[in-house]
Amino acid sequence: MAMNNQGRPTGIGSAGVAANGSSLLPNEPLLFEIGDADHSGVDLPDVEIDGSFLGGFARKSALDLPGLTEPEAVRHYVRLSRLNYSIDSGMYPLGSCTMKHNPRLNEKMARLPGFADIHPLQPVSTVSGALSLMDQLGHWLLTLTNMEAVALSPKAGAHGEMCGMMAIRAAQQAAGQGHRNIVLVPESAHGTNPATAAFLGYQVKPVPARADGTVDVNAVKAALSPEVAAIMLTNPNTCGLFEPEIIEIAAAVHEAGAYFYCDGANFNAIMGVVRPGDLGIDAMHINLHKTFSTPHGGGGPGAGPVVLSKALAPFAPVPFVRKGQGGLALVEHAEGGHLGRITAFHGQMGMYVRALTYMLSHGADGLAQAAKDAVLNANYVKARLQAVFSVPFDGQPCMHEALFDDSFLKDTGVSTLDFAKAMIDEGYHPMTMYFPLVVHGAMLIEPTESESKATLDAFCDVMLDLATDAKAGNAARFTSAPTRAPRRRLDETRAARSPILTYTPREDLPQAAE
Amino acid sequence: MRYLPHSAAERAEMLAVIGASSAEALFAGVPEGALLTEPVELPFHQPEYVVEAQMKRLASLNHAAGDGPFFIGAGAYRHHVPASVDHLIQRSEWLTAYTPYQPEVSQGTLQMLFEFQTQVAHLTGMDVANASMYDGSTGTAEAVLMARRVTKRNRIVLAGGLHPHYRDVVRTYLGDGPDLVKLAADPTGDDLGLEEIDGNTAAIVVQTPDVFGRLQDIKAAADAAHQKGALLIVVVTEIISLGLIEAPGALGADIVVCEGQSLGNALNFGGPYVGLFATRKDLVRQMPGRLCGETVDADGRRGFVLTLSTREQHIRREKATSNICTNAGLCALAFSIHLSLLGEAGLKRLARLNHLKAVKLSRMLGTVPGVEVLNTSFFNELTIRLPVPAAPLVDLLARAEILAGVPVSRLDPGKPELENLVILAATELTSDADIEMLASSLHAALEGDA
Secondary structure: EEOOHHHOOOOOHHHOOOOOOOOOOOOOOOOOHHHHHHOOOOOOOOOOOOOOOOOOOOOOOOOOOOEEEEHHHHHHHHHHHHHHOOOOOEEEEEEEEOOOOOOHHHHHHOOOOHHOOOOOOHHHHHHHHHHHHHHHHHHHHHHHHHOOEEEEEOOHHHHHHHHHHHHHHHHHHOOOOOOOOOEEEEOOOHHHHHHHHHHHOOEEEEOOOOOOOOOOHHHHHHOOOOOEEEEEEOOOOOOOOOOHHHHHHHHHHHHOOEEEEHHHHHHHOOOOOOOOHHHHOOEEOOOOOOOOOOOOOOOOOOOOOEEEOOOHHHHHHOOOEEEEEEEEEEEEOOOOOOOOOOOOOOOOHHHHHHHHHHHHHHHHHHHHHHHHHHHHHHHHHHHHOOOOOEEOOOOHHHHHHHHEHHHHOOOOOOOHHHHHHHHOOOOOOOOOEEOOOOOOOEEOOOOOOOHHHHHHHHHHHHHHHHHHHHHHHOOEEEEEOOOOOOOOOOOOHHHHOOOOOOOOOOOOOOOOOO | OOOOOHHHHHHHHHHHOOOOOOHHHHHHOOOOOEEOOOOOOOOOOOHHHHHHHHHHHHHHHHHHHHHHEOOOOOOOOOOOOOOHHHHHHOOOOOOOOOOOOHHEEEOOOOOHHHHHHHHHHHHOOOOOOOOOOHHHHHHHHHHHHHHHHHHHEEEEEEEEOHHHHHHHHEEEEEHOOOOOOOOOOOOOOOOHHHOOOOOEEEEEEEEOOOOOOOOOHHHHHHHHHHHOEEEEEEEEOOOOHHHHOHHHHHOOOOEEEEEOOOOOOOHHOOOOOEEEEEHHHHHHOOOOOOOOEEEEEEOOOEEEEEHHHOOOOHHHHOOOOOOOOOOOOHHHHHHHHHHHHHHHHHHHHHHHHHHHHHHHHHHHHOOOOOOOEEOOOOOOOEEEOOOOOOOHHHHHHHHHOEEEOOEEEHHHOOOOOOOOOEEEOOOOOHHHHHHHHHHHHHHHHHHHHO
């Protein structure tokens, strides 16, 4: 394992080894270069079939799928895994992503046969524990947010946004307001917000940010009109700030007959401390894979339940669990104003189990403490770095993430990207870069509550050392970085210009970039 | 609290460095009155063993599929997942890694996705596949939207054998209207809807094996679609069928969407699963979702990156091809490991074994008086007609701990012609004894009913 300048392991394998790598620093060939059609890691009887029920559609085309025996497969995937950074091996200061510790009890519980080995279409009488789990998860989410109803089934945050915005559209259509076709989106929003609004056919109208990084209620009022369906606002916002005028914004939006969609990606800062329902929010998705610790898994699966206000509750999509006299019922078919399905079956049950386990472990007190520690950690990083780094918005303490811009790198020849890549050589995953778009060369750092003071101090020491070195004119350390990772910088232009998206055997394995 | 590293002294030290008087002072931006002074009304934190006991109690209230004879399919299937799959996906470097936006420190995930994309392309017989979707149903809705972008036409035809949940998801995404033609299910007739394809049709969506287990003529559907300039979207909910049934890509499909749960992933009461999305090379820039591509690093070594991201929301915002952000990373990994373990030889054996079990199931059910097997073709799933409404009978058998299949009325209620139908699946985990017990219990229940 590679070491950083302070002599600590970087948490990932390293380059600078022979072309074929080694077991400690692997350079793993592709599955298609090590497996073949004859090997298999699964023993199965080789049965004969007569084909009379195949309707003449038996496969004739090649499958061309390489197989590996179990020892070969274990080695392939273990060696590949060693090329990844992970939260278990080091701090992941990715702003907006909430890379917190993933408790292992969650994983153990999700694998209980009573949760993992039940089919979504089993008779409801055989899955009362599953319905109860969904009901309890909903209860926790509604209590934490002070909202009226919850749609559990969205598969991820962006899917939750779509669900919430569909509920808003349905409510307006039911009220004869279906002509409303504009959605207000602040410039600091996540890319999914305008993408979701446009996906549903809305025209996106940006709302400019104020000089202090927050949204001005007067700017919202100026943008509101009888054609506006909703505002999509992130709170705490993507600059890491709580929107101070959020209650006034909600009132203005409601007065104009529009709804308030809140992007709940940053709920970790306020869970158990502030309830979105108290702020006038009508719909908000909650990323279980951020706030409630379900693992990111290298890009998914996520889960994005949406909480809804009283006005939107009648438009929640099916399925949902309903409390009745005979206990819990599963409503699977749309009735009244309810939206139809946004996914097959009942959503991300495996993630529900993990999230509820996390909630029961923390409790109301522990969740509030986690939010406070997340905010404490971000402010600590901000306080320790701000003598050298540049803070664009310093009007209030930050919430769970600290935002810096690149003005401290002016005339150093080092860009935000270079700085981030140099962090890799010091054993850290880069922070979120160039987002939000409202500040130049943004660096967004979210330590989460999982990091100890010692870890934060070590991280801040490295960040200050890097910044000092950049200012001292040592640009080469940055522009050539990373040099201690499994790969140096990759040629993304080449990848996009003539895409190679599947493996095809060939002699001319890629050589140096042109 | 076992997950929070700070001691009270450390919190105080940190506040002093920040220059804040208290933790609450850091919430200065919160409007007055909105900051809670007491914890919300929920239980407080608990030791691991207490939480574990609570969760186990909930789990014990469910009847696990492995607890008795089990024949439920209809879009999610119970298969054996090799122990090494679940072991490997729980390695920290897979489980707790973020989306591979920093390729230098994410080559494991990226190379795996590249291998996954190649496996999916080969399975489906298509040129390219993406790095996965949420699941098969949302993938189908995305495919329909992609077909509209590609053809600049609006009309969509859904074959009658498309899983009703998938049909409903497409309807929710698109909205109901004259441009969405949904064929009524007719499990013994022709309900493909090829005659509905016209010059304004963007795509027809055909599932095979369809929700009733029937194998559909994809070549005929492709020819009919292409004749009118429409695309053919093929949906496969049982991915193992492709080890035995012809690849949709070899028969003219333009987009293939699959539910990949059967490989590597547990039933999980419906999720998380993994959507597979494959298409022709010339349509790749209209594809939704993440794509991984091969390139080189600054030293000329092969490496992988997420690519063509100018289609995606984080770059294109409101001009993106989809609002999708997440994929099903870890489920795609499980899929890929399981398929690597099987290999071509293993997948073919597994597919034949599944089919053989279904043949046995079909033969045995055919001997039960009053039961009619509707399928003339199937892979590992088929539909029977009972002389009585299916749902009460399935519930009755469930009380005897036999999970006998899915009454079609649960998926597609309010249709008298479907009320007596049950969809049943058999897999490699179905024993001959299970099949015999099902048949004898069904026989007894029907006699008791008469």
